[in-house]
Amino acid sequence: MKNRAVARPHGPGARLQRRIEQLARRVRTGHRASGQKTAGIAEDSDHAEQQLRVLLPRGLARLATQSGIGAAIRHQEEVVRSLGHEVVTNPLRRFDIVHLNTPFPDTPLFAAWARLRRRPVLVWAHSTEDDFRDSFPGSNTLAPTFRRWIAFLYRRGDAVVTPSEYSRDLVSAPKYGITAPIHVLSNGVDTTFFQPDPGARARLRTSLGLEPGAKVVLSVGMQLVRKGILDWVEVARALPEVTFVWYGRTDERLLTADVRRALGSAPPNALFPGYITPVQLREAYCGADAFCFLTKEETEGIVLWEALACGTPALVRAIPLYRDRMPDGVLTHQVAGDGPGFAADAAARLSALLDGELEDLTSAGRRAAEGVDLSQVAQQLQEIYRATGVLAPAPQAD
Structure with a gap:
């Protein structure tokens, strides 16, 4: 993090807020470089874009905080905020779209709740039958059952998001039965935080x-x-x-x-x-x-x-x-x-x-x-929102 000459709040919350502000600046810079307006942030009153309320429910996801899925959820929260959207964690609050990430039993409940509210569901396909194997005692025996379970979860989505072309190929197999669009979006890395330091x-x-x-x-x-x-x-x-x-x-x-x-x-x-x-x-x-x-x-x-x-x-x-x-x-x-x-x-x-x-x-x-910095991931996520219909298509350049 960059040192500031002026006093700033301290603590984990303040550090996260500074990272989000920094990421938002990078997203805005990226949009300007490509001749686009910044998503979710009004550059003038005629070009303000819709700000979404994005539900990332806590629920049983708290059990995954120290895993790769937990890191992916934290990255999603950062990029959503950097786009000017609001992160909602309580499903009883108003929301426009939901991100579902975990293979836990509450995931289909959140999907059903979103469907009842007529809100689109994005399901992240982090897991596959292949990467469940060789994990925990009995995982190889349970792998086919696990695959049927996650396939059921992935089919709850209006769209599925998976982090690589390789994983898209896996979950596109007939045994998963997914008919919704499958998007590839890296989980990303914050390259302003993770950067070389010879000392x-x-x-x-x-x-x-x-x-x-x-x-x-x-x-x-x-x-x-x-x-x-x-x-x-x-x-x-x-x-x-x-x-x-x-x-x-x-x-x-x-x-x-x-x-x-x-x-x-x-x-x-x-x-x-x-x-x-x-x-x-x-x-x-x-x-x-x-x-x-x-x-x-x-x-x-x-x-x-x-x-x-x-x-x-x-x-x-x-x-x-x-x-x-x-x-x-x-x-x-x-x-x-x-x-x-x-x-x-x-x-x-x-x-x-x-x-x-x-x-x-x-x-x-x-x-x-x-190339997979969170600022790049943010712009690609915005395009997924457009493809899902929760955001209007980007205005055409004059």
């Missing part, structure tokens, strides 16, 4: 109690087989001279037996600090030598965009999403496979990255992250 290197090592020259590799996410934690621990075991740090955790009651064993037998150079604040996470990205993200399945992966925005060299598993969207050697370095030899291959590739033997892709990664 973070020393601060990160001090906070971890390491020598100034220590090599640090990090990953972020829930401790799930799907997130690649089993291979990640083995890569750490193969590189004892490197400190590996995994930020994030999973309730112990939800850990699978193999994840419990991996955590219990992890080498001493593998650290698990748990959840940290966004500022601490930014410090970690900026101060690390590499981001090692060995996830087996994603619909987007906000944490990768955060790492790229911070200029962190990234090594990822070559899953279809990343292999197709960002081929090896373009934005990230990648390791293919998922067998007994994968950890050894990943360790060798990571070692080469840390030793400077692989091409520096950080500038390209930063530019790509700027």
